[in-house]
Amino acid sequence: MKSIITQLFIALVIVFSPALVMAAGKLDQADIERAAELRDKALKSDLAYDILESLTTEVGPRMAGTEGDKRAVKWAKNKFKQLGFDKVWTEPVTFPSWDRGVEQAEIISPFPQKVIVTALGNSVGTGNEGVRGEIAHFKTFEDLQAAERGAVGGKIVFISHKMKKTRDGRSYGKAVAARSRGASVAGEKGAKAIVIRSIGTDHDRLPHTGNMGYAEGVRKIPAAALSNPDADLLLNQLKRGSVEFGLTLTSSPGELLTTYNVIGEITGRESPEEVVVIGGHLDSWDLGTGAVDDGAGVAITMAAAKLISEGKRPRRTIRVVLWGNEEQGLWGAKAYAKAHKDEMDKHITGAESDFGAGLIWSFDWTSVNENEPLIDQMAQLLKPLGVKKGNPKATSGPDLWPLRGLGMSTFALRQDGTDYFDLHHTANDTLDKVNPEHLKQNVAVYSVFAYAVAEVTGDFGRGIKY
């Protein structure tokens, strides 16, 4: 039988040796009380809304590479400092820039009407003279894939797939192929251009932009999104026969530019080298003021870390990363992963808020043990906020994908996204769309989550596959 001293020694080694990659432990009663206090304080705090109001008012649109983006980086550094974060710094993010230019479209015949379009991010232009051609209509991206060259060649492809509202946003995955890959498939079959029904669930004359790409070796054709009412109009004209369409985009690729991930830390009191990563992306598309995508994520996570910092520092460091240039291809996320790839054993876990500001209704996790006691403790703490325990197959916000690729565990604090795609990537993404009470609930959830995973001992595992 081992002596009590030996047992204590073994216990101490296990507790204080992160290299062992052991399952996360439990919060003690004082920690639980502290987490509950944080939760209740967050529900009364206007801080996130104030941060969001500041970002949208003082910066506004901040597409990577624009003046707005530069101001956003400056704003973020100042805001972290004002909020008293322990460390604030930036890390460079280099990316190929893109300029939107003019965007105009019209139905030329049978019944001339102007229609409202926006260029898809990364699209080539049409030249000032525009392109015109007969519409080749496909109901879905898959129908376009299945089409003969003869049905597409020399025409302007139109994909009319209508995205459905879902709480968890799963309909986006299906709809978005038309945007991201439509031009490649249409271009390969000889189309002149492609216009898609907006990847959005609203009925507003405000088209949804968003990133697209060109497959290697395929002729690059211009790509745009019609507002949803304009897509309806085009369909109604197509019911009457052939439609001649005109599109002018002067969008163009720009030079290689540098923006920044802006990072603020609340340094851990016992294991400062161990990091919990939260955050949102700092850039937005250029059409709106990026309140929902992703000013909300910026505000929620900055506010949560600030509220935690007002008490005793947690054991580990909470690192708020405001990712640069998410929208045009996760450039900030990739730069961070590259710069920190050798520190992955110190990246304990993380969560990104990048799905608006709807109420969080569930949380998922990844872990070496599906039945972590900590998970149940978190579930108890989050229950009064209407958040239920989900499953151990957490996805994550897109900026954590590269870190997950390097093996980092993630949590998904799942927001209600029913209305998210009404606004996503449109001019309508403005401050008035954010419900201040919902924002508070998000901060409460992030506060509990970040505090718990930063305070608890042990680990959540590495390289989880599912």
Place this chain on the structure above:
Amino acid sequence: MKSIITQLFIALVIVFSPALVMAAGKLDQADIERAAELRDKALKSDLAYDILESLTTEVGPRMAGTEGDKRAVKWAKNKFKQLGFDKVWTEPVTFPSWDRGVEQAEIISPFPQKVIVTALGNSVGTGNEGVRGEIAHFKTFEDLQAAERGAVGGKIVFISHKMKKTRDGRSYGKAVAARSRGASVAGEKGAKAIVIRSIGTDHDRLPHTGNMGYAEGVRKIPAAALSNPDADLLLNQLKRGSVEFGLTLTSSPGELLTTYNVIGEITGRESPEEVVVIGGHLDSWDLGTGAVDDGAGVAITMAAAKLISEGKRPRRTIRVVLWGNEEQGLWGAKAYAKAHKDEMDKHITGAESDFGAGLIWSFDWTSVNENEPLIDQMAQLLKPLGVKKGNPKATSGPDLWPLRGLGMSTFALRQDGTDYFDLHHTANDTLDKVNPEHLKQNVAVYSVFAYAVAEVTGDFGRGIKY
């Protein structure tokens, strides 16, 4: 005691002598059954929606004086003919035209952001170079009226009054002074320009246009509306201090042009010279496709008259007037009143549908006798449609104002306008905003109304004052 023959003679004189201007009589049982049949048929008919789909798809925006307006006039004549109206003709409407031109605005300082504006109808332009100036903010039109010259002179006035949602639209009356008269008051006090928060109840980045005027002898200054989220943004910047604003409008007055009232009649079987006037206005603003304002009114009243015509013609003529250029100053209505002023004794009564396509919830009337038996019969017929009997102080759609001025009685079939000012005069006024079931209910109400007043004997009075 008079003989039965004498009594019958007197009764006949009363019944068949419209010149007596006697109070309206009653529908007989067969008429009531016919009206109920019409109502129930209308509830199953897609006709109004089909008309509206045709107008918005084949014509679209149709601001008076534009190519769209010309196409609308042609469309309306053809549609009346296709629907088998007994007589179809046009009457000329001359008006001073206006061109929208370019519309751009920005907050220059403290935090530069582009904002979304639209020129108010009839506004002068700023010149290509635009105007810039400090914002002089007033919460209401009345605050601007009360302001000293020194608080306004050389500045750009901003009125931030927020319109509230109401079912009956009464909040419009209060809000609209900023739009219609703001420029005159601001100009008189030496302002460079005026921008107002949109007269609308939505949260979309789609500003509301609408007509404005200049008081005699006052310097004309440019006038525009900000979208509501942009007005919020401007207010948030103003909370931080002085704001420098830039506005460029190239709007300008155009030449004197002619459009048309397009008129279709279902000729009365007994008193064809006696006319019941229904209709909506054919023109729209240029930003949307005018589905709600006022394609719906066009479709509802054309469909109602067509459904009535499928049975025995009513006693009197039903005249559907599709008014030309309502938006820029009731030009069609004034032209009609002028052309028909000597026929007012034959204009029995009327109603205009120009408040969207929401469910009708009440009806008001004007009459020589507040307790017309007919009113109660109509109330019974309309009850299953959710329409209640209102009061004898009917207002009317704007195109009937000149005829009311000449003494004509009107009915008001009151639509639910709760959402009407979300769309009114914006690019968002498109077909998808119209609920096809609500449109059917409107047609049912108009069918009962038009049939009843065209079938009944007697009159509704003249020159009613209230």
